[in-house]
Amino acid sequence: xxxxxxxxLRALMARVPSVEKVMASAEFAGLVVEFGRTQVLGMxxxxxxxxxxxxxxxxxxxxxxxxxxxxARVDAALRxxxxxxxxxxxxxxxxxxxxxLGRALLPDEAVQAVMTALTQPANLEFDLDTGKxxxxxxxxxxxxxxLTGAEAATVVNNNxxxxxxxxxxxxxxxxxxxxxxxxxxxxxxxxxxxxxxxxGAKLREVGTTNRTHLKDYDEAITPQTxxxxxxxxxxxxxxxxxxxVGVEEIAPLAHARGLAVAVDLGxxxxxxxxxxxxxxxTTVRETIxxxxxxxxxxxxxxxxxxxxGLIVGRRDLIARIKKHPLKRALRVGKLTLAALEPVxxxxxxxxxxxxxxxxLRLLTRPMDDIRAAAERVLPVVQRAIGxxxxxxxxxxxxxxxxxxxxxxVLPSYGLVVRMADGKRGGRQLxxxxxxxxxxxxxxxxxxxxxxxxxxLRCLEALDEAQLIGQLxxxxx
Numbered sequence: 001x002x003x004x005x006x007x008x009l010r011a012l013m014a015r016v017p018s019v020e021k022v023m024a025s026a027e028f029a030g031l032v033v034e035f036g037r038t039q040v041l042g043m044x045x046x047x048x049x050x051x052x053x054x055x056x057x058x059x060x061x062x063x064x065x066x067x068x069x070x071x072a073r074v075d076a077a078l079r080x081x082x083x084x085x086x087x088x089x090x091x092x093x094x095x096x097x098x099x100x101l102g103r104a105l106l107p108d109e110a111v112q113a114v115m116t117a118l119t120q121p122a123n124l125e126f127d128l129d130t131g132k133x134x135x136x137x138x139x140x141x142x143x144x145x146x147l148t149g150a151e152a153a154t155v156v157n158n159n160x161x162x163x164x165x166x167x168x169x170x171x172x173x174x175x176x177x178x179x180x181x182x183x184x185x186x187x188x189x190x191x192x193x194x195x196x197x198x199x200g201a202k203l204r205e206v207g208t209t210n211r212t213h214l215k216d217y218d219e220a221i222t223p224q225t226x227x228x229x230x231x232x233x234x235x236x237x238x239x240x241x242x243x244x245v246g247v248e249e250i251a252p253l254a255h256a257r258g259l260a261v262a263v264d265l266g267x268x269x270x271x272x273x274x275x276x277x278x279x280x281x282t283t284v285r286e287t288i289x290x291x292x293x294x295x296x297x298x299x300x301x302x303x304x305x306x307x308x309g310l311i312v313g314r315r316d317l318i319a320r321i322k323k324h325p326l327k328r329a330l331r332v333g334k335l336t337l338a339a340l341e342p343v344x345x346x347x348x349x350x351x352x353x354x355x356x357x358x359x360l361r362l363l364t365r366p367m368d369d370i371r372a373a374a375e376r377v378l379p380v381v382q383r384a385i386g387x388x389x390x391x392x393x394x395x396x397x398x399x400x401x402x403x404x405x406x407x408x409v410l411p412s413y414g415l416v417v418r419m420a421d422g423k424r425g426g427r428q429l430x431x432x433x434x435x436x437x438x439x440x441x442x443x444x445x446x447x448x449x450x451x452x453x454x455x456l457r458c459l460e461a462l463d464e465a466q467l468i469g470q471l472x473x474x475x476x
Contacts (some may be wrong), residue, residue, distance in 0.1 A: 005113065013055065013417060015062055016048060017070075027071040030197060035078050043074045043081075068120035089442045090467055094455030096362050097267075097401035101444065103300045103307070105358040109342040110305065117338035124334045137322070143344045147270050148284045150295070151310035153320050155340070156330040160190050162309030163264050167199035167227075169324035170260070170294075170317065174226035175204045179212040181244065182231035192231055193330040201226070211243040217250060219258055228254045230292075234267040251291025261391055263384055266296020268310070270347050276354055276364045281409040284312065293317060299336075302400075304359035305343035306336050362458055363400065370413040371395075373456045373464055377471075381454075385432060385472040388418040398457045414455040423451045439470055 004088055022028055022044060024039075031040045051064055063069060073207030089101060096104045106114075116122075129133035137154050144153035156162050167176065176196060185191040185203065194204045204225070206216035217228055228250050247263055254261045279321040281302065287295050311321060311332075321327065332340075346356050354360050374393040382391045394416045397409040417432065419425050425432075425466060429452050436443035445454040459467065 001014065007078060011316055013052065015065055016052070017065055017067070019044060022067055022070060025067050025071075027067055028074075030074060031078065035082065038435040039078060039081075040074065040356070045072065047073050047077070057311060066453075079239070081387060087442065089444050090463060091458045092414065092443060092454040092456060093456060094396065094453070095401035096299055096359065096398060096410075096458060103329070103401075104304045105362075106306065106339055107343065107346070107356055107358050107441040109303070109346070109356075110339040113338040113342050114335050117334045122285050122334055122338070124337070136331065136334075136337060140341050143341065145310060147344060147347050147447040148290045148295070149310045150284075151315040152318035153310060153312040154318055154327070155299075155332050155337070156309045156311070156327070157332050157336070158300075158307055159266060159296055159298040160195065161330040162311045163192075164195050164199050164465035165321055165324060165326050165330055166262055166294060166296060166311060167201045168326050169321040170198035170262075173202075173206060174231050175202045175222065175224045177204045177206055177217055177220050178229045178231060179206060179207045179216075180205045180243070181209050181212055182229075182233060184231055184233060190463060195245075198256055212242060212245055214245050214253060215251050217245065218253055221259070222392040225259060228259055228261050230263045232264060239437070246290070247287060247292050248290040249473050251293075254293075255291070257385045260314070261291060262294040262296070262313075263287050263296040266297055267301035268295070269302040271350050271353065273302070273363075275350075276360065278363060278410075280345065288313070289312070299343075302359070303343065304357045308332055308336050308340055326373055333336045362460075365457055367411055367413060370456050372461055374413045377456065377459075377468060378463065380468050381417070382473045384474045385417065385435075388420055388428065389432065392416050392418075394457055398455055410457070412455050412457045414453060414457075417452040418450065418453070423453070441466065441470060443467070 014451075019041070023032070023041060028040060028044070047070060074464075090239075091098055091101050092301050093101070095101075123134070124139075125134050125136050125411040126132075127138075144155075147150065156165055163448065178192065183192045183203075202224070204220050206212060206220045221228075230247055230250065236255055247261060251261050265282070265284060266317070267281075268284045269281050272280065272283060280448050283294050284297060292313065294311060294313035296309060296311050297303070298311060301304040303310075311318065343357070346353060354364050371393070378391055378393050382389075385391070392415070393413065396412050396416075398412040399409050417429070419428060429447055432446065432449060433452055436445065443454070445452050447453070455462075
């Protein structure tokens with residue numbers, strides 16, 4: 001539209017209601033109660049200012065100045081502005097420990113412990129026996145040592161911090177020997193050489209990408225050597241003509257030369273997962289038993305707890321680590337400790353883990369249960385997205401995720417959405433994926449092989465009911 005004349009514009013501007021009059025209306029009174037006067041007033045002024053701008057180009061409607069319409073506009077703006085940025089989603093990606101979706105889900109016991117810590121004072125650094133100041137590590141280090149066989153333990157905010165702190169405390173300005181095949185990079189730009197550099201340690205690579213021998217470590221040791229280090233290949237595997245030196249071989253060599261062995265297990269586990277039919281992963285206890293002096297691992301991966309980095313091992317080395325200035329900068333707060341303790345306690349009764357620990361329950365969920373869920377959800381999805389798409393329940397493969405057992409997959413079941421006409425989906429599938437992500441509780445799947453795939457391994461009963469209700473509201 002063309003710009004309005006001066007007389008027309010003045011007439012339009014005269015129709016703009018008083019801000020105070022609108023604010024005093026019954027419609028806006030409810031918004032003030034919910035959002036506060038400051039926010040409502042600011043949004044109303046923005047709406048009126050935008051109307052004035054539109055009026056100058058002839059694009060404004062006088063009806064938009066109606067209190068009811070202003071209310072609708074301001075209400076929508078306020079709700080969008082105050083919507084949480086961290087939102088609950090449906091994880092239908094097939095990756096159980098999805099880094100971008102928050103990794104491990106906490107069991108109910110941990111959630112309740114966090115709620116208590118949020119709402120009540122706690123003895124975070126207060127020794128109830130002596131009435132004096134305590135050490136927050138004392139709340140859980142005995143439990144960690146019981147489960148791992150280590151002499152001592154400490155906790156920081158993630159495993160990258162655990163590695164950084166260990167190297168900073170024990171190897172600053174000295175050399176750390178690592179196999180070239182273990183110089184990993186994982187998500188978020190965590191690279192062993194970079195962490196080594198930031199810690200002030202000097203990386204000494206030995207061996208080749210695919211083969212490293214014990215003599216490579218032996219020949220690399222110098223008076224400047226501080227540690228021999230093993231790093232778990234968290235997100236890749238090297239196959240074929242390979243050779244890796246185990247901790248059980250490195251430890252005697254290191255100890256004979258007066259050196260310590262540090263092992264970064266990455267996604268550490270406290271139990272043998274093979275007993276539940278999952279791929280075997282070396283446990284923290286086994287790593288300690290074969291000679292590791294220090295082991296670092298994550299709390300929010302296979303352990304199934306909150307984000308944390310655990311450091312366990314020799315008492316003298318842990319003491320040096322705890323005295324380092326970085327320890328205070330990297331320490332965990334009361335919420336992490338509150339969540340971690342009940343999760344660790346669950347490992348005292350491993351026979352109950354599969355039912356109580358959320359991560360393990362999802363990883364071991366029976367195929368028949370997942371298939372039944374897919375068959376229940378299928379017709380609801382089909383009605384919601386329309387005849388343009390064809391939905392089928394099909395077998396698929398899940399993965400553990402977050403660098404845990406990277407080449408292993410889990411048989412699963414889910415929904416596969418393709419174009420009903422048999423053509424390649426392209427933009428239509430991307431549009432559907434966006435539609436699902438825009439829902440009140442976003443649905444996160446993945447597009448692969450010209451289809452939108454919704455793996456239902458992580459869709460348990462309560463979530464299934466909510467998803468069905470949300471989809472049915474699309475046709476209401």
